[in-house]
Amino acid sequence: MALKLYNTLTRKLEEFVPKKDVVGIYTCGLTVQGPPHVGHIRAAMIRDILTRWLLHLGYKVATLENFTDVDDKIIEKQKENKTDWRIIAEDNIEKYIQACDKLNIIKATVYPRASQHMEEIINLVQRLIDKGFAYEKEGDVYFKVRKFPDYGKLSKKSVDELMAGARIEPSALKEDPFDFAVWKAAKPGEPYWLSPWGKGRPGWHIECSAMSMHYLGESFDIHTGGEDLIFPHHENEIAQSIAATDKEFAHYWLHNGWVTLRGEKMAKSTGHYFLIDELLKDYSPNIVRLYLLKTQYRNQIEFSEERLDEAKSAYSRIADYLKEKEFRELPKxxxxxxxxxxTEAMNDDLNTPKALSIIFDLVTKGNEKLGKKEYENERKEIAASIKYYLTILGFTEEIEYHRELMTVFEDVRNKLRKEHKNKLLDDIAGDFLDDFMSIKDESEFFPMMINLLLRIRNRLRKEKNFEFADYIRKRLAEHRIHVYDGKTGESTYRVELK
RNA sequence: GGCGGUAUAGCCAAGUAGCUAAGGCGGCGGUCUGCAAAACCGCUAUUCGCCGGUGCAAAUCCGGCUGCCGCCUCCA
Known part of the structure; x- marks a missing residue:
């Protein structure tokens, strides 16, 4: 049972065989002209899952995720906002990294910026000129697409086919309309670097070749990114890299499907997108993660409140099982x-929907055995298994702090006093004294507080004071803590996830 | 126009020839209960866009048709 990945280059599922003892992965990150949206996060999530699974399989992994921080759009923004391009870029990079951190997306080993690798870029351009694959025209440098015979291999396009649909603007400077710029002469007011061809900046594509080769070597294992990058971005990367080195560039090309909004691709250029920060206001990282992993990475995924709510309900089912008190200590x-x-599911091109279905099967299996003493060990092993898989898939244990419960407790206490039930309060609070004394941190305090309130409520239920009992239930529900009464007279609660 | 992807239950989504077509959401029924459900259990596709073909055998392979999405210009 070996890992198989779908390689866009061959359009086949291929067994993963690394080139060296450290697996090199390059992910095309953002052109940081704006804040990250849900589509960007999906691409990051694929890198996350791929990295986690490779680490789980015992590989050492080096991951690179680039930021293209110099390009036409960012320069446009600079003019519009009268803000330096570096500030715009770094601001968006920070937003992106913060969102990834919140989502527990595993950090890339390096996050290289195009602007900080000019030497490598200029050297690569020079190398292409020296080998006759690129030519200089008035400070621009263009790559000769027709000189590279395999051009179109990744996207399954030929230059002649492209010509038929030509929407590309022919430039007077290009020898052929399909040649693309690897270096652009700077116009007045634009950022520039000094180069053998004058003041200029890199064209789009060249930075990824230069940076990936710099950190991972001229040939490396896996290159990932959104499906929309296949052409022209990745096609051009392959052409210029192989032209320069005569070696295979990346071996496996993985492309994720896009996130759609009302059936159409989310994209910042059209304004048709939803920002990740907005999403994280309403849904917790685990729910967003489940939402994204519920669909296999190559398929497109619709972004909607309905889909997110569905993920929330589904995640609650897992969380509800794991919150049982007996699972505080689990077998190792x-x-x-x-x-x-x-393992088979994950090895099959990272089939996360299948992997998740196994977790749900285990939840059902565990629930069936709930409340039976003789199955306690099995239940614990099931819980441990679920946690094991959740960790592999990058889910985190979220600790909820219910500070607002203090107010609820105050109100309940006052109401008890008003109804002359001081003794009831003293009895129950007395029982909890030891527990409260042994608290190690805040995360243990609130579950105890909830249990204290439930004990008070159950006493009131026994006294048939249902009005008061319902009041407590209602107050807790206001804070997303839902109470339900079991058959033994004990009540349990469930924290509704955000 | 060229190229690529996709079509499975009310919705989402695995499955690419052979036991009863995963799983999730929703819905329905039940358990428990003073009430309650936001918990738990069970049920929920004789059938895989349409037509034809090849196989003993097809959701799965082949041909044709239709719908949807995308790339060919910046995009994760």
Whole structure:
């Protein structure tokens, strides 16, 4: 059972065989002209899952995710906002990295910026000129597409086919309309770097070749990015890289499907997008993660409140099972249930929907055995298995702090006093004294507080004071804590996820 | 126009020849209960866009048609 990945280059599922003992992965990150939207996060999530799975399989992994921080759009923004391009770029990079951190997206080993690798870029351009694959015209340098015989291999296009649909603007400076700029002469007021061809800046594409080769070597294992980058971006990267080195560039090309909004691709250029920061206001990182992993990475995924709410309900089902008190201490070093099935799913081109279905199967299996003493060990092993898989998939344990519960408790206490039930309060609070004394941190305080309120409520229920009991239930519900009464007279609660 | 992808239940989504077509959401029924459900259990596709073909056998392979999405210009 080996890992297989779908390679866009061959359009086939291929067994993963690394080139060296450290797997090199390059992810095309953002052109940082604006803040990150949900589509960008999906691409990052693919890198995250791929990296996590490779690490799980025992590989060492070096990951690179670039930022293209000099380009036409950012320069336009500079003119519009009268803000230096570097500030615009770094501001958006920061927003992106913060969002990734919140989502527990594993950090790339390096986040290189185009602007900080001019030497490598200029050297690569020079190399292309020296080998006759590029030519200089009035400070611009263009790559000769027709000189590279394999051009179009990745996107399955030929230069002649492209010609038929030609929407590309022919430039007087280009020898052929399909030649693309690897270096652009700077216009007045634009940022520039000194080069053998005068003041200028890199064209789009060349930075990715230069930076990936710089950090990962001229040939490396995996290149990832959104499907929309296949042409022209990745096609051009391949052409210029192989032209310069005569070596294979990246071996596996992985492309994720886009996120759609009302059926159409999310894209910042059209203004048709939803910002990740906005999304994180309403949904927790785990829910966003489940939402994204519910669909296999190559398929497109619709962004909607309905889909997110669906993920929220689904995640609650897992979280509800794991919150059982008996799972505070779980057995270590167990063989997880359904490990072969899980591994097989993930090895099959990162089939996360299948992998998740195994987790849900385990939840059902565990729930069936709930409340039976003789199955306690099995239940714990199931819980441990679920946690094991959740960790592999990058889910985190979220600790909720319910500070607002203090107000609820105050109100309940006052109401008790008003109804002359001081003794009831003292009895129950007394029982909790030891527990409260042994608290290590805040995360333990609030569950205890909830349990204290539930105990008070249950006493009131026994006294048939349902008005008061319902009041407590209502107050807790206001804070997303929903109470339900079990058969033993004990009540449990469930925290509604955000 | 060229190229690529996709079509599976009310919705989402796995499955690419052979046991009863995963899983999730929703809905329905039940459990429990003073009430309650936001918990738990069960049920929920004789059938995989349409037509034809090849196989003993097809959602899965081949041909044709239709719908949707995308790339060919900046895009994750």
């Amino acid at each position: 070093d167990i063989k997880p249930f359904m490990l072969d099935e899980f």
